[in-house]
Amino acid sequence: MPGDRKFFVGGNWKMNGDKKSIDDIVAFMKTGPLNSNTDIVVAPPYCYIQYSRDGLPANVEVAAQNCYTEKSGAFTGEISPLMVKDLGATWVITGHSERRHIMGESDELVAQKTRFALDSGLGVVPCVGEKLEEREANQTMDVINRQMKAIADKIEDWSKVVIAYEPVWAIGTGKTASPEQAQEVHEKIRAWLANTVSADVAKKTRIIYGGSVKGSNCKELAKKEDIDGFLVGGASLKPEFVEIVNAAS
Numbered sequence: 331m332p333g334d335r336k337f338f339v340g341g342n343w344k345m346n347g348d349k350k351s352i353d354d355i356v357a358f359m360k361t362g363p364l365n366s367n368t369d370i371v372v373a374p375p376y377c378y379i380q381y382s383r384d385g386l387p388a389n390v391e392v393a394a395q396n397c398y399t400e401k402s403g404a405f406t407g408e409i410s411p412l413m414v415k416d417l418g419a420t421w422v423i424t425g426h427s428e429r430r431h432i433m434g435e436s437d438e439l440v441a442q443k444t445r446f447a448l449d450s451g452l453g454v455v456p457c458v459g460e461k462l463e464e465r466e467a468n469q470t471m472d473v474i475n476r477q478m479k480a481i482a483d484k485i486e487d488w489s490k491v492v493i494a495y496e497p498v499w500a501i502g503t504g505k506t507a508s509p510e511q512a513q514e515v516h517e518k519i520r521a522w523l524a525n526t527v528s529a530d531v532a533k534k535t536r537i538i539y540g541g542s543v544k545g546s547n548c549k550e551l552a553k554k555e556d557i558d559g560f561l562v563g564g565a566s567l568k569p570e571f572v573e574i575v576n577a578a579s
């Protein structure tokens with residue numbers, strides 16, 4: 331449970347959905363009920379940001395899943411944070427493991443995207459997390475600290491940053507990190523923030539967990555002191571997302 335940090339639940343729809351299935355998601359989000367003490371954000375594919383924004387209740391914010399490092403120009407196929415804002419989104423996810431490992435995004439590019447999105451006025455959810463072989467080689471915190479350092483070097487104002495810890499081995503695999511495994515990493519990320527940035531930033535910054543979060547495991551995870559919410563993939567497309575939003579109730 332997050333103390334005085336407001337619980338934050340994000341739904342990352344990834345490359346899923348069409349207008350029909352978004353209508354179904356909007357319907358269960360409208361039915362709720364949604365805990366008013368939780369920040370709720372869903373991230374549709376770019377092309378459905380406006381459609382989702384138009385349908386969703388006002389207390390559900392909308393995020394992009396990615397964005398580029400420039401406001402406009404000759405960058406075919408890229409989307410600027412200003413365009414995302416123009417469609418009604420208020421957040422963006424950066425450095426998701428699928429961007430890092432499928433699209434080959436470097437720590438430096440993720441950090442630049444994070445900085446530019448913040449400068450553009452969006453809230454940002456930078457993602458960090460280790461692969462299975464890195465965990466097995468005891469490199470979990472080396473990897474996360476490296477990813478965190480690249481981002482932290484570029485951030486001045488942390489008030490609109492929510493860090494997502496997403497162990498790559500737990501994403502879409504049905505293998506959730508146990509509450510103890512997740513808490514251990516969250517606590518270390520918070521300690522890293524305290525040592526590297528400031529005690530105040532460490533205390534206030536929300537660190538959310540992602541990786542096979544479901545209705546059935548969210549409550550146990552939410553009880554942990556340093557788990558301040560979730561970034562949910564598959565289950566954010568289903569009615570059980572409401573249960574996850576309300577996990578800290």
Ligand code: 13P
Nearest residue numbers: 342501502541542563564
């Ligand atoms: P799953 O919840 O489907 O494992 O995905 C997690 C994730 O990657 C959220 O960004």
